[in-house]
Amino acid sequence: MLAENLKQVEANIADACRRAGRGREEVTLIAVSKTKPVSMLSEIYDCGVRDFGENKVQELCEKRELLPGDIRWHMIGHLQRNKVKYIIRDAALIHSVDTYRLAEEINIQAKKVKRIVPVLIEVNIAGEASKFGIPAEEAMQLTEEIARLDSIRIQGLMTIAPYVENPEDNRQYFRKIRELSVDIAKENIDNVSMGVLSMGMTGDYMVAIEEGATIVRVGTGIFGVRK
Numbered sequence: 001m002l003a004e005n006l007k008q009v010e011a012n013i014a015d016a017c018r019r020a021g022r023g024r025e026e027v028t029l030i031a032v033s034k035t036k037p038v039s040m041l042s043e044i045y046d047c048g049v050r051d052f053g054e055n056k057v058q059e060l061c062e063k064r065e066l067l068p069g070d071i072r073w074h075m076i077g078h079l080q081r082n083k084v085k086y087i088i089r090d091a092a093l094i095h096s097v098d099t100y101r102l103a104e105e106i107n108i109q110a111k112k113v114k115r116i117v118p119v120l121i122e123v124n125i126a127g128e129a130s131k132f133g134i135p136a137e138e139a140m141q142l143t144e145e146i147a148r149l150d151s152i153r154i155q156g157l158m159t160i161a162p163y164v165e166n167p168e169d170n171r172q173y174f175r176k177i178r179e180l181s182v183d184i185a186k187e188n189i190d191n192v193s194m195g196v197l198s199m200g201m202t203g204d205y206m207v208a209i210e211e212g213a214t215i216v217r218v219g220t221g222i223f224g225v226r227k
């Protein structure tokens, strides 16, 4: 059953890429497995998926222990500074950096394990009070500050768009963050690339791909609704 869901998501991604004139290989699908049992992750792993996203440190660590070592684990949720040390070795990409203080802690822990850690800057593109992420107007400055930390590499931006019934309503936000990433790229900041745009979830990943997403994060569409 999960294989069928995945097939449908893959077909939708391929359609969106075609509409946008983009190659399928330009978009990475992350299977967002939060709250779901390891057996379900295994099923999706067996279908060939290697990128999994979790939003809690403890859950990511527990699942990592039980699943194959070639999985790329993405930290997509709000990250507390005191938990950075638990994922510093194994996070393939930390999507949720939105303060200098958090980046500083990632830098300290990264040095300890002699790793250069790839991160994304999380932007609260719609300015929602309920969401984490730096306001769009402050993203450039935060990027410049974090870029000076030598054990971190900023690879792009991430956003969680508003919850909407009609995915078209989020097109404006996807466009806006893409423009922001182009603006930041133009600054040519040392140690910063803007190649990654992590945006689009079950409700709106097709629109996100049409607007330039290079990573989509799909949970419900693959694993079914969460309790």
Ligand SMILES: *Cc1c(COP(=O)(O)O)cnc(C)c1O
Pocket: 032, 034, 055, 076, 077, 160, 201, 202, 203, 217, 218, 219, 220, 221
């Ligand atoms: C839960 C979550 C997702 C996936 O949401 P779905 O609507 O189930 O696809 C994507 N990104 C983040 C940051 C999440 O927390």
